[in-house]
């Protein structure tokens with residue numbers, strides 16, 4: 591069934607790569623073991639090293655930063671937009687220095703960053719744009735799929751994402767010049783991919799690299815998810831829209847704020863969050879909902895205020911919008927098996943919270 595191959599780059603890995611390339615119109619896609627490792631590959635391909643600076647939001651997952659810190663680069667965190675919680679494109683240019691090597695936008699909740707502006711800054715300053723599209727699989731910006739806009743990008747198929755393989759990811763390579771080296775880095779720094787294609791008669795160590803490719807078992811699981819991509823997306827949209835509709839009255843009364851998606855973006859219903867009036871309300875709502883049988887979680891502790899962020903020289907007070915919104919954000923349950931009755935319970939708990947608050 592797996593075509594006699596359990597290690598990576600067999601039939602199912604190829605099917606996944608090709609499916610992703612075709613569906614999203616990407617130059618080259620290679621499955622990886624995670625979005626984290628795909629981003630690490632991007633950092634190697636971008637030749638990021640000590641003395642370089644990388645511009646990114648602080649309101650993101652640790653892997654966005656780690657991939658570049660691992661190569662010795664310094665992170666320049668930029669504040670987010672209050673409406674989408676994406677990196678504020680109007681603040682990027684001021685963060686560019688002669689040491690800047692790349693801009694790393696992260697598409698929060700599958701809502702695209704203002705990519706025309708970001709790509710233009712990249713072009714004018716000769717910087718790479720590397721998308722953290724972990725949450726942006728199957729979402730678009732002005733009709734183009736996220737992950738295909740920057741020179742390099744990373745997708746995640748972690749179990750918390752829309753299309754899953756437990757752990758898993760992909761690197762998207764949108765410029766020809768990176769393809770050959772990407773294949774080598776992904777195969778432990780060897781030219782094994784060329785060997786399999788019969789382009790060389792033996793394979794050997796030619797560059798740095800690691801084991802960034804998943805096994806065929808992972809790829810087979812993922813391929814089954816990709817075959818159902820439209821079904822999965824439709825279900826997630828229904829969940830998202832139901833929350834949005836049911837919670838609209840609370841937003842109208844200015845009790846909370848719902849997600850915003852600019853007209854030029856089509857998101858993928860990756861997650862549903864609410865912004866509470868204060869951090870105190872957010873922290874009180876969590877046990878209030880738990881007492882009604884609803885588990886809710888939040889993210890992210892802004893990277894610049896985290897223990898590691900401090901260690902690398904960042905501090906509180908640097909990014910006012912991030913620091914204001916991150917502690918007020920709450921994620922609502924949003925997964926394929928979620929029933930309408932579950933959602934009703936979530937909405938009722940939130941309504942009851944605001945009734946009790948008055």
Ligand SMILES: *Cc1c(COP(=O)(O)O)cnc(C)c1O
Nearest residue numbers: 624625626651653724746748759
């Ligand atoms: C999930 C996520 C990652 C990490 O993905 P893995 O596949 O678990 O490595 C990176 N960045 C963002 C923004 C994410 O949401």
